[in-house]
Amino acid sequence: MLFKYLTPLLLLLLLSNCAVMNESECVAADWRTVGMEEGLKGKSALTIGGYRKACAEYGITPDLHAYQAGHLQGLKQYCSPQKAYQMGTQGQTLPSICPSNIHPNFLSQHHQGLKIYCTADTAYNLGRNGSAFPGICPQHLRSKLHFSFNEGYKLLQEVNGYQGEIDDINTHLKQTNDDIIDAENTMTTLEHDLEIARAGIISSKTSNLEKVIFYKQKDQLKDEIRSTKHTLDQLYHEQSEDQSAINTLLENIKHAEKRPKRYLAD
16 A cells, blocks of 8 residues: 555645645655655646645755656556546546556547447436436447437426426415315304304393394305305315326326337347
C-alpha cells in the first residue's frame, strides 16, 4: 500500500484534497508521491501550480519532474483498462485527463464496455425514463437504438398523459371530498336545529306564538335537510365516478407498461 510510505503530515495533506501547504509540509513533501496520489484521483497535473504558489512563500520550489513522474504513474492506475470498460458499460465517456494511448487496450476496453451498454433495451429504458438518447453509441447502431428509444419515449408520453388525467381528477376529487365534509357538517347542524324545533313544539312551556315560529322553523329546516341530502347524493356520485375513473386510468397504465417491447429487426 502506498499510504504506509507517507509521513503522517503528508498523508493528512493528501487526504485533505487541497493544493495548499504550510512551510513544514512544503519542506517534507515527497513530490513524486504527491503527484502519484493526484494522478490516482484523476486530478490534472496542473494542480502543482497551487503547491508552487503556496511553497513560494517559504522559498521552496516543488520538484516538477518528480511530481510529473509520480502523476503519470498514478494516472496509469486511474486510467486503467478496467475503468475504461466499466465506464463503457455505463455509457460514460472516458475522462479527458486520460490519454487514449495510456494503455495498449485502453480504448478497446471502452469499446467492449459500450457493446454491453449500447443495446435496444438500454435505449428503450432511456426513452422510457425521459433521459437523453445514447449519443455515445456507434453510428452503425443508431437506427436500431433510435427505434427502441422512441418506443420507450412513446410509452413515457402515454403514461404521462394518463397520469396528467389522474392528477386533474384528483384535484376535482379533493374539492369534492371537501364539499362532502362541509355538506355533512351542515346536515348535522340542520338535524340538531330540527330536534330543537320539535322539542319546542311539544314543550308545555312554549307559548302559542313560539310554537308557530317553531313550526315554521321545522318546515324550513326539513326543506334545507332535503336539499342538503340531495347535494350530498350528487357529491357521493361524483366521488364514486372520480375514483372509478382513476382506477380505470391506473389499469391503463399497467396495461401500457406490460405491453411487449417492439424492436427493429437486425
